[in-house]
Amino acid sequence: xxxxxxxxxxxxxxxxxxxxxxxxxxxxxxxxxxxxxxxxxxxxxxxxxxxxxxxxxxxxxxxxxxxxxxxxxxxxxxxxxxxxxxxxxxxxxxxxxxxxxxxxxxxxxxxxxxxxxxxxxxxxxxxxxxxxxxxxxxxxxxxxxxxxxxxxxxxxxxxxxxxxxxxxxxxxxxxxxxxxxxxxxxxxxxxxxxxxxxxxxxxxxxxxxxxxxxxxxxxxxxxxxxxxxxxxxxxxxxxxxxxxxxxxxxxxxxxxxxxxxxxxxxxxxxxxxxxxxxxxxxxxxxxxxxxxxxxxxxxxxxxxxxxxxxxxxxxxxxxx
Numbered sequence: 338x339x340x341x342x343x344x345x346x347x348x349x350x351x352x353x354x355x356x357x358x359x360x361x362x363x364x365x366x367x368x369x370x371x372x373x374x375x376x377x378x379x380x381x382x383x384x385x386x387x388x389x390x391x392x393x394x395x396x397x398x399x400x401x402x403x404x405x406x407x408x409x410x411x412x413x414x415x416x417x418x419x420x421x422x423x424x425x426x427x428x429x430x431x432x433x434x435x436x437x438x439x440x441x442x443x444x445x446x447x448x449x450x451x452x453x454x455x456x457x458x459x460x461x462x463x464x465x466x467x468x469x470x471x472x473x474x475x476x477x478x479x480x481x482x483x484x485x486x487x488x489x490x491x492x493x494x495x496x497x498x499x500x501x502x503x504x505x506x507x508x509x510x511x512x513x514x515x516x517x518x519x520x521x522x523x524x525x526x527x528x529x530x531x532x533x534x535x536x537x538x539x540x541x542x543x544x545x546x547x548x549x550x551x552x553x554x555x556x557x558x559x560x561x562x563x564x565x566x567x568x569x570x571x572x573x574x575x576x577x578x579x580x581x582x583x584x585x586x587x588x589x590x591x592x593x594x595x596x597x598x599x600x601x602x603x604x605x606x607x608x609x610x611x612x613x614x615x616x617x618x619x620x621x622x623x624x625x626x627x628x629x630x631x632x633x634x635x636x637x638x639x640x641x642x643x644x645x646x647x648x649x650x651x652x653x654x655x656x657x
Contacts (some may be wrong), residue, residue, distance in 0.1 A: 348395035348408065356409070360400070367396040474534025480527040481540045484509070488548035489581055491515050492558075492606050509541065514608035516553065517545040551580050556606045556613025562587075562599075563622040569593045577617045579604050587617060595621040 349356050352366055370392045372378065379385035398404045484499060494513030498506050507526060515521065520542050527537030545553075552559045562577055572591035576584040579601070587599050597619045605613025627635065 346395070348399050351391050351395040352399070358399075363396070363399060367392065367400070371396075474532050475530055476535045477528040477530040477537035479537040479540060481542070483544060484521075484541045485544045485546060486511065486515070487546055488551065488553075491517075491543065491545040492553075492580060507539075512608075514556065514606045515543050515545075517543065519543050548580075550578060553606070554613075554616065556608065556611055557616050558605045558613065559616045559618065561620050562617045563620045564589055564593070565622055566624075569595070569619070569621045577601065577615070579615060585615075589619065593619055593621075595619060 349358070352363070352370065354363060354366055358366075371389065374385045374389040374392060376382075376386050376389060398408055482499070484497075486497070490497070490511060492514065494511050494515070496508055496510050498508050500506055509521070509523060511521070520540055523539040523541065525536045526539035529536050550560055558580055560578065562575065564573070564575060567573075568575065568589055570592065572593070573589045574586055575589055577587050577599075578584050582604070585601055585604065587601070589599075599617040599619065601615035601617065603612050604615035607613070
């Protein structure tokens with residue numbers, strides 16, 4: 338900010354506070370206004386962004402004891418003063434205000450040179466990756482992107498390489514157990530700051546491809562396991578697949594019904610906080626074709642069973 342701007346702007350009015358406002362009340366007022374007009378709360382609103390810059394500019398000066406003192410001294414000497422370029426015809430100019438201080442206007446002096454002599458510094462503002470009057474360096478904007486992961490990658494986690502819209506590659510660490518639709522925030526991987534401040538974040542929305550065998554149920558993994566009629570009726574020991582590991586052996590109890598769920602502890606989704614289980618759902622597989630001899634034996638078996646209808650209870654409950 339050029340030093341002349343300190344004449345032109347009433348920072349107290351910008352913040353809506355009195356000139357004797359305390360530091361605590363000044364900070365409280367600034368925080369309230371900053372939240373109200375922050376660009377993140379008012380996307381694509383140029384007026385709100387401009388208002389936010391005015392608020393930040395005013396607070397930056399008034400919150401600094403030295404700058405606030407200089408600002409008050411400057412306004413006490415000549416509020417609203419203007420200076421004109423050499424040869425200008427304006428009245429009430431810069432020399433009108435400071436002529437008495439420096440013994441007249443015989444020499445056209447630079448405004449900041451004069452202030453430097455008065456206050457021991459040639460500039461009021463300070464730069465730090467952006468002008469201090471705007472509240473310091475500007476944070477870069479957040480960016481959003483979508484990423485599609487294989488089912489196994491989402492469950493176990495991995496480091497994958499993605500490509501930005503500008504063609505630059507970026508490595509992303511996928512945490513174990515990330516779910517479909519979940520968002521991953523990558524700090525500092527968004528849009529760079531325009532004036533050397535903190536970069537924005539990159540927000541990834543995850544899409545997980547379906548697996549041909551396993552399904553996700555919270556931290557548990559589900560798998561349908563077909564068994565033969567004989568295995569279900571007589572009992573058996575079968576092998577059940579696991580995600581990315583060797584199969585496990587499970588015992589099928591005699592008389593196991595289709596739909597029964599067998600649990601394998603700690604073979605589901607593992608995260609730093611918890612580990613799920615593998616849930617195997619038994620599905621009795623009925624043969625689609627029976628050879629003649631097998632059919633005759635099955636008919637003899639059916640004839641030897643008690644005469645019962647397993648659907649009677651279902652029908653009774655449906656009527657009720």
